[in-house]
Amino acid sequence: MKKTAVYILLTLCGLVMIYPLLWLVGASFKSNDEIFSTVWFIPKSLDFSVYKRAWQTVTDYTMGHYFFNTFAIIIPKTFFAVISTVLTAYGFARFDFPLKRLFYALFMGTMFMPAIVTIMPMYLMWSRLGVLDTYIPLTIPALFAAEGSFVFMMIQFFKGVPKEFDEAARIDGCNSMQILVHILVPCLRPVIVSVCVFSFLWTMNDFLTPLIMISSVEKYPLSLILRLSADSTGNGYEQCKILAMSVIGLIPSIAVFGLAQKKFLSGITAGGLSG
């Protein structure tokens, strides 16, 4: 009896959580009248031509172009993040060195540094270096372990890999770098996947940084082209087009989450990672 009540409650709650997304997909096929006259998400008719129009966007470029831009940011950024995160976490987790406590405290501090405090001076710095409106301000910080929560998550994971592995390899004549590459990285695979997934999702979601750093429409990532389209579609305009663009824009995130969710939902989120 009690269990049934719990299930009903959870299912209702789950429906509330998921319904807006179903509504979004449904509404992308609806006329303006239909969107605002019924709560039911399934459209009266399925006309995929709206997706063809949405793909054309409101600019001279197609959504394909903006996908390409987004991936041109995500791929190097994620690659850089994995390398710098693994090295930094390895240093903190496995070695003792001068000023370690100080550096660790500074590292913890950066995790709680509000991005909005540093983003304005960063903008001025990149502007002085003349690299605004390129992808450098969006990707290069990842080379420097800029995402503290990734390092934190990886340090926690390192603690779970027995130090005996390192010692055995060292006796066999491996140096510190060889131990990392041949012994530890294979053990770290799950957490590396998590770093990649979060780096992907967060970059897809990031809006403020590209808004500030990127100014030409040609170089926009997905988030900025969505904003531009939303701003330039007035009230009388067909709303389904911008909704269809939003659906297209969500597909990569949902796909990546779907592929990786089993791997990272259990356990690894202990590092306090949030969306």
Next chain:
Amino acid sequence: MKKKYRNPIGVKNYTGLLLIMPFIAGFMLFTAYPFISSFLLGLTDYNGIRTADFIGFDNYRRMFTDSGFLNAAGVTLKYTAILVPLKLIFSLIIALVLNMQIKGMGVYRTVFYIPSILGSNLAVVIMWQFLFTSDGLANQLLDMVGLAPVSWYGDTSAAMGIIILLRLWEFGSTMIIFLNALRDIPREYYEAAKVDGCGKIRGFFAITLPLLKNVIFLNLVLQVIAAMQEFNAPYMITGGGPLKSTYTLGMLIYDEMFSYHDMGYANAVSWVMFVLIALIVGIMTKLTGRGRADL
């Protein structure tokens, strides 16, 4: 006396230092430098074109009389004070329910988690904007249950409600952190308590809550920092309106910087924001008796 470092034989004491070089360089470039330069810029009247003049603490004095700043600070604090407790309590309740060894837990967990990974995606923000138009889904649902429609974008508290609802909808990440912590509590604790005649509710207050202290604190800090910086949702959904009732400090900093080119003032405000966040986190640390090492 030479300090001893505990390293495996044959490993030099600076190996670790070399490995964390990316972090040290990154800290200098992307944290320390902007942090200091933000403070220094805040003491000038820099506008991006003219060379900056040193004006002391004028920008800070200006904030106290600037009704725009005072309003934005009030909006941000109010938003944080409403959202964070609601989100934490809701996440904890759902996590407790999901932890009751129920079938299909994985499915529910995924469903609850999805919004939190998509939530700050601009596509979802645009969708949210549609849900609350005058004849949007929210009002249609209110109409169905016989309630009067709400003018979401015309009413000051309703407008903030839209943004709070969006962020509440994304409770999944907070919930996951609670859920993982709950799973680490050995079931024997509850069984032992049951033998001693301790009920479910007392068990929650006597066992669960004390053991969750650290994660509650972690979630609290993470959520306060995120809420204080709110920018995307008000910028896209309400534009800060009506009557600046959703105009957050994040929006003010952005506008001062890019609309009015008052970079000195923008940096001074972002510094005040840093101090505000540090103060709130500091007070919470004091109140909960948590040291830095716990984080």
